[in-house]
Amino acid sequence: MASLVRTAFRKDLFLGKVAIVTGGGTGIGRAITKELAELGCRVVIASRKRETLESAAAEINHTLSKDVGGAALPPLRVFPFQCNIRSEEQVEALMKYAVEKHGRIDYLVNNGGGQFMSPVSEISAKGWHAVIDTNLTGTFYCLKHAYHAWMKDHGGSIVNIIVDMVKGFPGMAHTGAARAGVENLTKSMALEWSPSKIRINCIAPGVIYSETAAANYPDPETFNRSLHIIPARRLGCPEEVSGAVCFLLSPAAAYITGCTIPVDGGQGIYRSPWVIQDHEGFPVELHSEVALPPKGEATEPGPSEFLFKALAELYKSKL
Ligand SMILES: CCC/C=C/C(=O)SCCNC(=O)CCNC(=O)[C@H](O)C(C)(C)COP(=O)([O-])OP(=O)([O-])OC[C@H]1O[C@@H](n2cnc3c(N)ncnc32)[C@H](O)[C@@H]1OP(=O)([O-])[O-]
Numbered sequence: 621m622a623s624l625v626r627t628a629f630r631k632d633l634f635l636g637k638v639a640i641v642t643g644g645g646t647g648i649g650r651a652i653t654k655e656l657a658e659l660g661c662r663v664v665i666a667s668r669k670r671e672t673l674e675s676a677a678a679e680i681n682h683t684l685s686k687d688v689g690g691a692a693l694p695p696l697r698v699f700p701f702q703c704n705i706r707s708e709e710q711v712e713a714l715m716k717y718a719v720e721k722h723g724r725i726d727y728l729v730n731n732g733g734g735q736f737m738s739p740v741s742e743i744s745a746k747g748w749h750a751v752i753d754t755n756l757t758g759t760f761y762c763l764k765h766a767y768h769a770w771m772k773d774h775g776g777s778i779v780n781i782i783v784d785m786v787k788g789f790p791g792m793a794h795t796g797a798a799r800a801g802v803e804n805l806t807k808s809m810a811l812e813w814s815p816s817k818i819r820i821n822c823i824a825p826g827v828i829y830s831e832t833a834a835a836n837y838p839d840p841e842t843f844n845r846s847l848h849i850i851p852a853r854r855l856g857c858p859e860e861v862s863g864a865v866c867f868l869l870s871p872a873a874a875y876i877t878g879c880t881i882p883v884d885g886g887q888g889i890y891r892s893p894w895v896i897q898d899h900e901g902f903p904v905e906l907h908s909e910v911a912l913p914p915k916g917e918a919t920e921p922g923p924s925e926f927l928f929k930a931l932a933e934l935y936k937s938k939l
């Protein structure tokens with residue numbers, strides 16, 4: 621059977637290499653795992669749910685190409701390993717497994733993570749710690765132990781999956797804070813680990829639909845509600861993140877380290893999803909004696925073509 625995995629890359633790009641993908645059994649991580657394995661890589665997928673990992677590994681192994689350019693490929697290229705990245709002990713065991721069973725760790729993709737929606741004022745201490753421990757501390761454990769287990773002496777390439785938190789991340793502030801921490805950690809690691817020939821970068825996905833990602837939110841329309849803030853006017857798919865990850869891991873990105881690539885259909889340079897209701901405005905304080913500019917209504921603007929049409933008509937009427 622021909623492979624069902626689509627890729628823009630040369631089929632033997634990662635032949636002989638070994639990758640670890642956390643959260644590699646679902647959504648974005650699963651697409652990354654599939655593409656890496658299709659390109660010849662052996663991939664250890666690691667997360668909490670053993671059954672999910674095992675069935676993902678079996679399904680992916682079944683769909684991969686069996687040979688490249690006539691040369692047979694190992695039929696099994698995806699391997700499950702149960703690991704909660706919040707546990708340093710379990711992360712250390714993951715890295716040890718990868719080196720002992722697969723001989724090396726060329727690539728690490730810190731993809732496993734997540735959060736829940738809540739205004740910051742309502743986040744409990746336990747919920748805050750769960751999100752920080754998963755996304756920031758869990759990533760730190762993976763980085764540190766991949767370094768000691770293999771990359772310190774042999775080099776490697778790392779991609780951290782974060783979120784588009786450049787304008788803050790209201791509604792999921794805990795994850796915004798954790799991922800901003802990961803982005804900064806990435807820059808520090810890029811500098812500290814450059815002598816070990818380690819490159820490390822981030823990918824910031826926009827709104828990427830998968831059934832498993834959507835299942836984390838009680839409202840099934842959560843993802844579609846973001847369409848108005850995405851210039852591409854469609855949601856992204858996990859495979860579109862995977863292509864960017866493969867590029868960053870590959871020799872084509874040999875001179876790229878410490879950077880973040882958004883994969884977001886332009887969302888990051890466009891509008892914030894956060895709507896601020898009209899309100900009485902900030903207190904004036906120091907300048908209370910100064911007359912404030914007249915206050916209009918804070919309406920949401922319509923599409924810019926209407927604005928330009930209205931401006932053109934106004935201009936014409938004044939000629
Ligand atoms: C929308 C487009 C953008 C998409 C972005 C994506 O990332 S999509 C991909 C999205 N994919 C994912 O997000 C996948 C991974 N996500 C997760 O595993 C969870 O979101 C986690 C990170 C909170 C860990 O959870 P866990 O169960 O392992 O942790 P735990 O049992 O230790 O408890 C933690 C504490 O957190 C609190 N709390 C938890 N939920 C809620 C809530 N809904 N409400 C309020 N609070 C909540 C609560 O305090 C709870 O303690 P309690 O009160 O129960 O004693």
Ligand SMILES: NC(=O)C1=CN([C@@H]2O[C@H](COP(=O)(O)OP(=O)(O)OC[C@H]3O[C@@H](n4cnc5c(N)ncnc54)[C@H](OP(=O)(O)O)[C@@H]3O)[C@@H](O)[C@H]2O)C=CC1
Binds near residue numbers: 732
């Ligand atoms: N989908 C989107 O729009 C966006 C997603 N992202 C990020 O991309 C990454 C992948 O998300 P996505 O594929 O969309 O959603 P999923 O919910 O499908 O993936 C989350 C993955 O993380 C794993 N995971 C969660 N907690 C842990 C943990 N403590 N230890 C190990 N693994 C863990 C889960 O596996 P298990 O349950 O087995 O542990 C699961 O495989 C996440 O970090 C997410 O926040 C960022 C921006 C946007």
